[in-house]
Structure formats: C-alpha cells, structure tokens
Amino acid sequence: MKLHIWGLFLMFCVFAGLITLGSSSCFALDPKFELDTKALGSKKPAGRKTAEPQSGVPASAVSRKKTQSMPRQTFRSKKGVQRRSPGLGMKQHGKSRDISRVRTASPRTLRQPFRTSAGRDEGIRWTRKVWDRLLGSGRPVPGPLNIQGRNFSLSLDPERYPVFPAADGGKIVIDTGMTLSPLVKTILREQDPGIRIVSEHPDNRRSFFSSLLAAARFYSVEENFSVNFGSDPKLTVTSDFKIEKTSDSLLKNDVTLVTLPGKRTSMPELLSSFLEKEGFQVIETSPAISPVSDGRKVLYSVQGSNQESIVDELFSALSVRCEKNRDLLLDDGALSGVSLSVRADRFSQSNGKKLVFSFSEENPVQYTLLRLLELKGYRVVILNPEDDFREISEKVLSSLGFPAVYGMQPLWEVAETQFNVQLSGFVVAGNGRNGSRIFLTNVTVDPLVRELARYQGFEVIVK
Secondary structure (H helix, E strand, O other): OHHHHHHHHHHHHHHHHHHHHHHHHOOOOOHHHOOOHHHHOOOOOOOOOOOEOOOOOOHHHHHHHHHHOOOOOOEEEOOEEEOOOOOOEEEOOOOOOOHHHOOOOOOOOOOOOOOOOHHHHHHHHHHHHHHHHHHOOOOOOOOOOEEEOOOOEEEOOOOOOOEEEOOOOOEEEEOOOOOOOHHHHHHHHHHOOOEEEEOOOOOOHHHHHHHHHHHHOOOEEEEEEEEEEOOOOEEEEEEEEEEEOOOOOOOOOOEEEEOOOOOOEOOOHHHHHHHHHOOEEEEOOOOOOOOOOOOOEEEEEOOOOOHHHHHHHHHHHOOOOOEEEEEEEEEOOOOOOOOEEEEEEEEEEEOOEEEEEEEOOOOHHHHHHHHHHHHOOOEEEEEOOOOOHHHHHHHHHHHHOOOOOOEEEEOOOHHHEOEEEEEEEEEEEOOOOOOOEEEEEOOOOOHHHHHHHHHOOOEEEEO
C-alpha cells in the first residue's frame, strides 16, 4: 500500500514539473510587441494569463517562423485567437475575450495610461481648421480608422489617433508620442498602402505642419517662402509655407500661402485681396496685433522737381524752421558809413548754427558775398543747378546734423510682419527709446503702399 502511495506521489511531481516547464518557456513575447493594458482604458489591474503554444509546434519553431515573416504575433488560448497591440481595441472573430486580463511575459515593460494634453488638443483643432481650408470644404472627412482582415479587425480611437485626409486620397494618422507599435503600423500599411503616420507633436507647429504637408503629398511644398512685387517701391511678402496642390496650380493661380501663428501682425484685407489677384490664396492664422507705438513715424514723399520746393519740403518734414529771402547784415556802416547786407535764399538756425542756403547763379558778386558771410560765422550751403533730390537732401541733412544714408531701405523692421515695403530714400531716426522715424523719399507712393504704411502706424504725407 505504501509503495502504491509513493508511486502516485512521484507521478504527480513529474506531471506538475512538466506543466510548470511548459507554461514558463513555451512563449516569450517580444518586448516591442507587448500590450499596455492601461492604454486600453482597463479599469482592472492586469492578471496573469498563461498562453499555450499552438498544438504540435515547439517554441523554437514558433520563434523561427516569427522572424521569417512579418512582425505579427498570434497566441492561441482555450477561447480562441487573440492579437494584441497598445492603445487599440481588438475584436476576436467568434468569441469575445477580456483583454484586460492578458499579461505579457516580459516584466520590463513600462505601462502608462494614455493622456491627451490641452496643448495637443488645441494644436489638432487649429490644424484641422487650416487643413479644411487648404483642401477645400467639398472633400469628405475620414471617419474612425477601421481595418477588417480575414481573421481579425483593428480600429483606432479617433480621439487618440486623429485622421486627416491626404491630397492624393490617402489618410494621415497622427501618432503623437509614437505609441503605435510596429505590429500595428505593419498591419495598417499592409492593409491600406495609402495610410501614412505622422509622429510629430502639435505643440511644435512648424515641425508638425511640415511633416503633415510631406505626408499629404502635394505637388510642391516650399518652406520660408518670399515673393517680391515691384522694384521701387518693392513689396515683399513672406510665408512659412507655399503650397502648390497640383502641377498646374501656377497656371490656374491656385497657390496657397500659410503662415503659422506667432508674434507678427496679420495681413490687412487690402494686401490679401492684392495677393489673390496675383494668384496667391492666403490662409491667415496670425492674430490681429496692433503695432506697438514707438514714436512718431512719417513717410514723407517729395514729388516736386524744383530745388526751392524740395528744400522747403525737407525743412517741413524735419520740423525745422526756415526763413525765405532773409536779409543778413554784413556791415552796419558805423565805421565806414556804408552799410552792407546779403539776401539769403533760405536761412535757418539749428543747434546754435546759422545756416545759409543759396541757389547759386554762379556770379562773382554772389560768390564774394557768400564768402564774407562765412567769415562772419555763417555756414553757407550752395545748391548747384544740377543737384537733384538726393544731392539736395544730403546737403540739407548734413548741415542740420542728421546722420542719414541714401539707399533702398525698409519702412519698418522686417521681423515685425510677414510683409514689408522698401523704398529708395533717407531714414532719419530720432533720439531716445521713443524717438521718431522719418522716411524721406521722392518715389511715388501708390495706394497699396500708402495703406500698408498706415496699417503699420505711419503718417503718410505726399507733397
């Protein structure tokens, strides 16, 4: 009897050992295909579920088969076939199974629940608005992504993985944080080659939007685009992206400019209308920011060709007092009994200087009298008959002590806006933090440039 009991005990031990070895070493799950049960929204902690290999196939053979085919892992339990991947709701054909009870073999997996940030949601909403305007309202909006296979079905949560339509009819899946496993990506691409996955975070809008445009497969996408209109004045418009949807977009005047939100001021309606006539559709995303007041800003256009009128307008623009035909006494006659005075075409006193401007007729008497005025402490500026706006302005500004250089110059700082205007002329900057900025030019200011300057806070004066 005792021998019989010992024999049963030994058989039980051998049987238990075989069961233990089979359950612990038959299947070891590749860590990159592990399932994060918390990401599935499970309300219960994951329990231990031992998976048995398919009947008649050893573990080593299964491992070799897995490395030779696509990275798809299939496990068979007593209740049927189950495929697993993080963040996805999987369905079993035939019978349902509680995925929350499945536990993977590797203890090194870091499991974290999926959380969406407010910045991500805001970036997705902003992108969807811009995307709808870019592709047009007539294009159908893709719904939740569902993949049906012969023996499986796969679906993506539209809140976690938003789907955008591509320009060529494909679909773009936003995988923020790269939470989709290689297995799921392989299934998606094999079942639908038109699916592309973008993993950039919407918080970095430039990088995210650049990746999104690349995945959309437009005909042409150019970053940091700029285009010029005119020569003097020259209008320059910049944008973060220029998009040509098709090969004939240029011929059809269907080029889109997109500017990302930032600290730059938005485009005025007049400029948007002008660009539309030139074949550019503007998608404006920058907020309407009023230019910061930094002192008086004036765009002064002197249109006259007469030297006397140019000098008068320059003094008026600089707010410097100037007298016409002023008689200046050279000798009062107290000693010689002969009084002598000289008539100055223009006379001004500035910063303790006495300035005389003469429109010279190149006669010896006039020349001698002007030299006598210099001996009396006057500074004499002679304007030659051939002097134009540039030469006259250089002489006037230099005599008044205003440092200014002639050339093509921007009206305002380029970084302030996505558009700018350059003209040939002089920029006279005031002193101090809130000093004035006066732009002197003889270029004709057209209505568009005039409105853009006013939009930027300039007072426009044309004489």
